[in-house]
Amino acid sequence: MPDMEEGRSRQRILTFAAKRYISAIERNPEDPDAYYNWALVLQESADNVDPNSDSSKDSLLEEACKKYAEATRLCPxxxxxxYNWAIAIADRAKMRGRTKEAEELWQQAIRNYDKAVQLSWNSPQALNNWGLGLQELSAIVPAKDKQTIIKTAISKFRSAIQLQFDFHRAIYNLGTxxxxxxxxxxxxxxxxxxxxDLYSQSAIYVAAAHALKPNYSVxxxxxxxxxxxxxxxxxKVGYLTAPPADDPVAPHKHWERSQFILNHTELQQVNDSESAPVKANALVEKAKRFIKVDVADIVSVSTCSDLTLPPGAGLCINTTHGPVFLVADTWESxxxxxxxxxxxxxxxxxxKTDVLAGIITG
Structure with missing residues (x-):
């Protein structure tokens, strides 16, 4: 009962607020903030509607969308x-399952997230939502269009993470x-x-999301x-092209493609070249010649297109001991x-290193 009463009380406040914004628009029909705030009230009212009443929720969201449209017309x-318009459209799309109408709504939502990001590139949440919209759209479109949309979704989630490294929702969404x-x-x-390879990549992001938020049951x-x-x-285990450990700026001919492993504490080269077998005691035998980067020493990680590197997708790990340069097989890698x-x-x-350690060594 208290929740129901609280809901009614909240709705009364929203109704009062809506009247204020309607009055503001009557006084000044060119006020974008009044339309925007009215839309927010309608959108929140939709959230307060009986969950079983899709029609009234949808009509409130539709009205909110009209107000957002007017607000953006007046102030582009x-x-x-x-951003909030896109959320309202997405909520309308979710009510329509995998229908043509839902597809059109998801496309509208995606266009609005695109516009929001254009206006504020430093918006990981908008990028994440954009990725989610694309993911939903990919489940509706014909199979031939699906992969392109999925790859775009991946790029949006990745961009969100690059803006906020601990954005666990985007990390998890990229995994899914x-x-x-x-x-x-x-x-x-x-x-x-x-x-x-894709399953393994997926698992990295899910593991990272869990390590950052171990209490999230999902x-x-x-x-x-x-x-x-x-x-x-x-x-992670894979190949990178690396210089000799004792000569990070060696001539290109001395760089070799070799296997690297990444765990919760370090990135470690495990054998001199791809032709050499990985032995259980390889780390002991030649540890002094291998490249090793302790996670605790990392300052930043970035792409690198320095001409002194061999051709390919350059990677620079800045550490407290200086930079480490490596080259990946492909830009995707x-x-x-x-x-x-x-x-x-x-x-x-x-x-949260102990949580990650528990995942990979437990």
Whole structure:
């Protein structure tokens, strides 16, 4: 009963607020803020509607959208209006399942997130929501269009994470979209990336989201599903082209493609070249010659297109001991390494290394 009474009280406040904004518009029909605030009130009123009453919720959201449209017509640079308008459209789309009407609404929402990001590029939440909208759209469009939309969604989630390294929702969402892509690839046999690679990538993001927010049950459940897809006891294993450990600016001919492992504490080169087998005692045998970066020493991680590097997708890890330069096989592979190293560092910086350690070594 208290919740119901609180809801009624809140609705009375919203109704009163709406009347104020209507009066403001009557006094000045060219006031974008009045339209924007009225739209917010309508949108919140829609959230207060009986969950079983889709029609009244939808009509309130539709009215809110009209007010946002008017606000942005009067003030085309109103970021918040585009952002909240997109949310309102997305809520309307969710009520329509996987229909043509839903598809059109998702496309509208995506256009508004696009506009919001154009107006305020430093908006990880808008990028994350944009990615979610694309993910929803990909489930409706014809199969031939799906992969392009999914890849765009991946880029939006990744951009959101690059703006806010500990944005666990975007990290988790990137994991889920990669998992879905892995499922699609395993069914259709897509040519670009093996499903196992995609599953492994997906697991990295889910593990990172869980490490950052260990109490989130959704992340915990997802981790149970994907943990075995990690290259345990490591988070990531793959190839990078590296200079000799004792000569980071060696001539290109001395750089070799070799295997690297990343766990919760370090990035470590594990053998001199791809032709050399990885032995259990390889780390002991040649540790002094191997490149090793302690996560605790990392200052920043970035792409690098320095001409002194061999051709390819350059990676620079700035550490307290100086920069470490490596080259990934492809730009797509580089994205994976950048994210993984940044995530491990972010988890360390947030004091959650023990959670990540439990995931990969437990």
């Amino acid at each position: 640079t109103l970021y918040d209006a585009y 979209v990669l998992y879905g892509l892995a499922e699609d690839t395993s069914r259709s046999g897509g040519p670009d990336t093996s499903p196992n 992340y915990r459940s997802a981790l149970r599903l994907v943990r075995s897809m990690l290259p345990l006891p490591y988070l 580089l994205d994976g390494w950048l994210d993984a190293i940044r995530l491990v560092y972010t988890i360390f910086a947030r004091g």
